[in-house]
Amino acid sequence: MENDDQKHDSVSTLEALQESWASLPSDQRHEGFYALPREEAEELFLLLSAADQYELIDDLQNTQKRGWIRLLAPDDIADLIQQFPHDERAQMLALLDITTMREVVALLAYAEDDAGGLMNPRFIRLRPDVSVDVAIRYIRAQSKAKIETIHYVYVLDQEQHLLGAMSFRDLFLSPPDKLVSEVMVSDLVTLPEDMDQEAVGRKFSQCGLSALPVVDAEGKMKGIVTVDDAVEVVEEEATEDIHKLGGTEALDEPYLQINLFKMIKKRAGWLTFLFLGEMLTATAMQFYEKQIERAVVLALFIPLIISSGGNSGSQATSLVIRAMALQEVRLRDWWRVFVRELAAGLALGLILGTIGMIRILAWPSRNELYGEHFRLIAVTVASSLVGVVLWGSLAGSMLPFLLRRIGFDPATSSAPFVATLVDVTGLIIYFTVASIILHGVLL
């Protein structure tokens, strides 16, 4: 992460405004945006997210709104319209010309997170049986039409089945008298229209192309997804996973922009759930109250032991969840992960157990603090640490598999979730070990 915080006292220029956009409060955005010359404002408008666009034009007159909406490609219009309250959407659609309106209505039928929801229905179509020369003349004629800066042409048959594609460059560099079908590439990477957006992002990072065609189940081409959407998707999905891993519902809005009450609601749900789970520690502790009364020294190490389990569980769950998101680890790999975590958990437990034992045995006032049986206390703490860290690693790594198996998002297995789970079981491990080792001595 780089350290590029700069002071922007004025945000009068397009570049400065764009640079600081994400961190500006709403009123300064409005002010800066409408202070720009129209041409620069249009340039910026095209680069903003649908949520930001909505914020800027929401309180304009309809005719003014139309001026801004018309700048956008159909897929971006669809995104923008989804920002409006349900009862205003029809009114926004009515601002569009009839062709665009049809395209946007078709796009609105897709789920926002699917390839279909990301795609632009406008692209350049060629017939396979025309010559390169004719194709180039056709494209020249089309070039005034509003098509996003894209770099490929697609070859379709009468029924819109996708037959092939090629870059503009390859088309222009081909012999003019060849047929399009002779120079096109027919072995294509395509996106099914219902493909999840996370998988779309991965396809782009695998294939290195700047646009991919979207096809339906019959191989008919519906539109294209461009790579800039894929970059956004990858960022968005990572943000969601990071929020979930931190033990909160994904905010789905920038931290400084989201309504405070809404943010508290998104955090309170999980926090309360975790709190209710953690209450089991109080219940578990009740069973050991007598033991604590007899040996208060045991209480001293409770936070140390349960938090070590939580930390090792947090490590394991973060690593496994990220590996799953990147498809490095799949459901059927659970056994390989289990074996790795068994080894890692045991090793890490032994390291912490050894440090814990040294800490107690080497403490200057060990006799006053821990009593005459400080050696047995040290053994109890060290053995519990091995058990708890091992258990934390196994629970943290297996929980994402379990969640995915039963149909939940593995990222639900957040660091705090695992920590809570391990806290309760950690107490049971600790007091069970204590009652075995200290039996007849302190307990």
Add this chain to the structure above:
Amino acid sequence: MENDDQKHDSVSTLEALQESWASLPSDQRHEGFYALPREEAEELFLLLSAADQYELIDDLQNTQKRGWIRLLAPDDIADLIQQFPHDERAQMLALLDITTMREVVALLAYAEDDAGGLMNPRFIRLRPDVSVDVAIRYIRAQSKAKIETIHYVYVLDQEQHLLGAMSFRDLFLSPPDKLVSEVMVSDLVTLPEDMDQEAVGRKFSQCGLSALPVVDAEGKMKGIVTVDDAVEVVEEEATEDIHKLGGTEALDEPYLQINLFKMIKKRAGWLTFLFLGEMLTATAMQFYEKQIERAVVLALFIPLIISSGGNSGSQATSLVIRAMALQEVRLRDWWRVFVRELAAGLALGLILGTIGMIRILAWPSRNELYGEHFRLIAVTVASSLVGVVLWGSLAGSMLPFLLRRIGFDPATSSAPFVATLVDVTGLIIYFTVASIILHGVLL
């Protein structure tokens, strides 16, 4: 996150192999790769990461190695060579032809995480004072040269200063007798050669272009970065942040591929550090040993209270770290974040405090368990929860600012790190509140 686990019993085809690549063990990769027809193997080779490429060709003869390395563009060769041990790199460079070798050596001088380290030094250069017609003929002649599939041409002066650029499409669609300087776009988005790769990824998601030029401090063009590299960078940076947030050093290798001993080492460092920090809880508890002896009931709620602080801290730190990575929040925003977390922490603390109070007051056997002063215990627990959750939210959100301010990566402020910090202070808050409320009653 979608659920697309499939059973691949055979991985004989290119597509199946590519699909399951990330989760295959090393020997099955080798086997599948070398079983492919040469042409398909070459196609796959181009799509693999440098680490995977290295693994596949490491044990081949030098002449065979050369056959594979030659397929790659200079930037990919530079990445691959960095996978080899230092003492073998010169030998690998010697396998290249002289032009490529010079390019690769120049690239190796850049830091891997800079724009310069991501860039490809090969691109199509035009002079500003030639006609469109001549430019197109020049490109046709060049098209046999090995240039990555790119979609832009760049206009440079004699000293290699970048003057403008345009897409192939726009060039071909321009009137043939105009000068290149008349049809090029001169208001360009460029990447400084030392720009951090995270910032590079953000530039791509902002501008929506498929390649960006890299320039040095004098405006001389050095190469291009293509968007597929940007997608990889965005994924890589998110992986790093997720690993760190989980309380481990970034693995920098896939979970199932990394050497077990190496993984344990990467996890043990932080785990030990956190353990040493958490030992302060045992020290803090010593001070309260007398209080626990007098009122063992206080010990029952220790895990509940400190973990609630840890959970709220984990939420706050994850949200703030992600917002910083996306540049939604900058250093100078610390005060706005502080105010938000003050409000959120107070609200969340009150929610948990209320639940905690109800739990104690409504527990059927409250008198036997908590004694006659159960009401005062309930007030103690509830007030401590408010304090601890508030403190957790503030500490978790401010720590990333502090870390960035003193030059560290804010993602170092992991969930477990914040939890450890809050555990120690949470104990102090709890016992201080207890000694005030229960003074003269139980303590």
